[in-house]
Amino acid sequence: MSLYKYPFWEVLMHSFSKEVWEQVIPALGETMYMVVISSVFVLLFGVILGLVVVLTGKEGLFPCAPLHAVLGAIINCFRSLPQVIIIIVMLPVARLLLGQSYGSNACIISLIASCVPMFARLVESSLLEIGKGKIEAAKAMGSSNARILFQIMLPETLPSLIRSFTNAIVIVISMTALAGSFGAGGIGYIAVTFGYTRYQHDLLFATIIVLILIVQLVQLCGDAFSKMILKKRHLI
Amino acid sequence: MEDCFIEVKGLWKTFHNKKESVPVLKGIDLEVKKGEIYGIVGFSGAGKSTLVRCINRLEEPDAGMVRIGDKIVTSLNKKELDLQRSKIGMIFQQFNLFDSMTVYENIAYPLRVKKWKKEDIHRRIDELLDLVGLADKKDAYPGQLSGGQKQRVGIARALANEPDVLLSDEATSALDPQTTVSVLDLIKEINQKLGLTIILITHELEVIRYTCSRVAVMENGELLEKGSVREIFENPQCETAKNFISVYNKLRSSGWDG
Numbered sequence: 001m002s003l004y005k006y007p008f009w010e011v012l013m014h015s016f017s018k019e020v021w022e023q024v025i026p027a028l029g030e031t032m033y034m035v036v037i038s039s040v041f042v043l044l045f046g047v048i049l050g051l052v053v054v055l056t057g058k059e060g061l062f063p064c065a066p067l068h069a070v071l072g073a074i075i076n077c078f079r080s081l082p083q084v085i086i087i088i089v090m091l092p093v094a095r096l097l098l099g100q101s102y103g104s105n106a107c108i109i110s111l112i113a114s115c116v117p118m119f120a121r122l123v124e125s126s127l128l129e130i131g132k133g134k135i136e137a138a139k140a141m142g143s144s145n146a147r148i149l150f151q152i153m154l155p156e157t158l159p160s161l162i163r164s165f166t167n168a169i170v171i172v173i174s175m176t177a178l179a180g181s182f183g184a185g186g187i188g189y190i191a192v193t194f195g196y197t198r199y200q201h202d203l204l205f206a207t208i209i210v211l212i213l214i215v216q217l218v219q220l221c222g223d224a225f226s227k228m229i230l231k232k233r234h235l236i
Numbered sequence: 237m238e239d240c241f242i243e244v245k246g247l248w249k250t251f252h253n254k255k256e257s258v259p260v261l262k263g264i265d266l267e268v269k270k271g272e273i274y275g276i277v278g279f280s281g282a283g284k285s286t287l288v289r290c291i292n293r294l295e296e297p298d299a300g301m302v303r304i305g306d307k308i309v310t311s312l313n314k315k316e317l318d319l320q321r322s323k324i325g326m327i328f329q330q331f332n333l334f335d336s337m338t339v340y341e342n343i344a345y346p347l348r349v350k351k352w353k354k355e356d357i358h359r360r361i362d363e364l365l366d367l368v369g370l371a372d373k374k375d376a377y378p379g380q381l382s383g384g385q386k387q388r389v390g391i392a393r394a395l396a397n398e399p400d401v402l403l404s405d406e407a408t409s410a411l412d413p414q415t416t417v418s419v420l421d422l423i424k425e426i427n428q429k430l431g432l433t434i435i436l437i438t439h440e441l442e443v444i445r446y447t448c449s450r451v452a453v454m455e456n457g458e459l460l461e462k463g464s465v466r467e468i469f470e471n472p473q474c475e476t477a478k479n480f481i482s483v484y485n486k487l488r489s490s491g492w493d494g
Contacts, residue, residue: 136294137332140403141346141393142318151345155336233335234379 002199015205023190024206031186031214034104034176038111039169045116046168047161049075050123051149059132061145078117083175086114087182107176107184115172122164126157159226159235166222170215177211187211241270241433242291242401247300249286249457260286261297262457268435268450273427275444275465276437277480278454284437287454288403291435292324293317304401322350325394325432329406331386333378339365339389340374346396364392367429368422384415391422395430402426404436408443420447441484445469453477 001011014020049071055061056068078086087110094106130153138148154161180188187207195204230236244266250259260283268274278284289295291302293309302309304324312320333342343364347357365371368388378386387407394402404423408416424447427434436447444451444465451468453461453476460474472478 131330131332133328133330133332134334137326137328138334138345140292140294140321140324140326141349141397142321143349144318147349152334156334158336233377235335235377 001202003201004199011201012205014202020202020206024210027187027190028210030104031176034107034186035173038108038172041112042115042119042168042172043165046119047123049120053124054127061148075117075120083114083178086110087179102183104185107179110179111172111175114175115168119168122168126160126164127153129160130156159229162222162226166219169218173215239269240267241305242268243303245301247290248298249290250298260457264459268433270433271431273434273436273448275448275451276454277441277444277451279439282454283457284454285405288405288435288437291403292321322397323399324401325399326403327390327394327407329409331390333386333389335378338375338377342389343393343396346393350397364395368392383411384419387419400433402432402434406438423447441480
């Protein structure tokens, strides 16, 4: 149903109809697949990259200025590219790695390339929040660097890391929708192909509703989880 | 001095930033006897914190020597240093407790670093909590404690490995006067009971007067004057000491110091 033919209210009501959702639900499945797989990789690589950046920093546990500078520069390069451009740039990489440059898996490659550097910066700023004094206290007690990292730095900053990861997932979701217009499928594909090209605004509305709901849900869970830990520690 | 337990000789430290080099310690000499509470007093920026951090090498001195007992701290390698550090307790102005751990886990941390057995940790923590009077707060998080209670946990944690030395870096400066007195009483008590050698740095002269036997006055990276607390109070020699004493007396006569 197009807004050019039908009144807004009717189009909106129709976006809840069965025939619309028969198209949206499989697309939602594809989107969730991409979001979940990408988020796992983003979490893994982002935490590792963010940690290495912090640890090799001037005040870090293993100061190494050249590595710190090189990693920072690489992250900045990826971060300066808009998501659309990263998707285009990563298409050949996806073809090289997966043998095809379209579909959900190819999209996951672009999502990782775009979101890992972003999340690494968030991890970095979360880890830098820890008071210098706590690390000093741990050192004064004769701790090894590994112990400081795993038993002090990560647990102390966990609530902030969770909030950062929540933000990262939200960005992954929005980027999945964007990748939909480059053959990735999912919600974004529905919105572009039906909502934009064919004026099927009921489908467009449905995709909007779905995206809002997912993002709300992710944000709600992330906030609740982070708050739960802060409450347990009596910090709020 | 023959019977000195902690000896600092010719300690130099310069901080470098992009524009300039700032000398913070300019050839510090210091001798502390076993079992005494030695105070170092000075205004902020005098270099007190840096000095005390050079003793357990949280800061690496550029030149000079630090000896504790028969160990030359400044020539230990990383592994030996970690071992030595567990024999040097340290408490801080901001307490530096770990918010992600309960009181029990905070105190257990240094013991776990030293690979103590579970039962031994358990027994030791009960002793320590009795000592600092927080037996009922074992499972509380630092977020639930008052400033004074936090510093008591900090002291218990610093004492866990049965150190010979306690370094106190402005440990009472974030506390109200009443709590300050109770924490200082605790410090005096552990000094008596355990025979611990304590170096206490502060910018509050009343803390020195209440707690220490000897004191050094620090200004601009140098120890201007050293002596017994009584000597310094009755007959201050350097301008900084005179300044400190006059401010102290002014505050006292205005009834500020209860």
